[in-house]
Amino acid sequence: MIEIEGVTKLYKMGSETIHALLGVALKIHRNEYLAIMGPSGSGKSTLMNMLGCLDTPTAGRYEFNGKHVAAMSDDELAEIRNREIGFVFQTFNLLPRSTALSNVELPLIYAGFSAQDRRARAIEALENVGLGNRMTHKPNELSGGQRQRVAIARALVNRPSIILADEPTGNLDSRTGVEIMELFEQLYDQGNTIIVVTHEEDIARHARRIVRLRDGLIESDRPAD
DSSP, X not given: OEEEEEEEEEEEETTEEEEEEEEEEEEEOTTOEEEEEOOTTSSHHHHHHHHTTSSOOSEEEEEETTEEGGGOOHHHHHHHHHXXXXXXXXXXXXXXXXOHHHHHHHHHHHTTOOHHXXXXXXXXXXXXXXXXXXXXXXXXXXXXXXXXXXXHHHHHTTOOSEEXXXXXXXXXXXXXXXXXXXXXXXXXXXXXXXXXXXXXHHHHTTSSEEEEEETTEEEEEEEOO
16 A cells, blocks of 8 residues: 655755655555654654655655655645545644534545535544534534544545554543544454554554654564564
8 A cells, every 4th residue: 555665854954954764665555553653853753744645755765555656746645635544633633613523524525525425424434433422512512532533533534545643642641542542443443554653652552563763764663562
């Protein structure tokens, strides 16, 4: 599904050049459950942005479903982000004045679905994350765990190839974090491909494979314990 070869990413900060990634090679297959770990400055956020087609490499090759990402237009990249990748963020990124249902419908508006189809698919996605009875609630009427479930439903509503989660339990208490990771486990069992970016060992151990970064390089890539 994803193949990265010799990927380097450089950033210019004034007169200084920051080497965020240094020749990274990585393959991710369909229906994998992968955790990407590393300390601050290791390059894991840059790699996440690369995998999510939010950024492009300075050098190297990135193929998504057999297509070279570097050769894609902005419209093609936007299409991949909207249809192929479901994003889940630490801060939920929900619209505060919209209901859970409206928040989940949002990607379908951009994808051009009819109002009837949007509603049906958003209801199904919310029911799949256990929030069938909270559809009309706004984010401030929901707990942190419920808000993250809304964000996961929104990530799922387009039936993407990959769910890309950035510190998905970072703003949650330990018990709620475990519930969210159990939900990811269910989604993985249903055939979804899941990539979790985290700095927490106990969160990474829920995955089947852990890739550790340090100083822009892959330090290790092995099955989780």
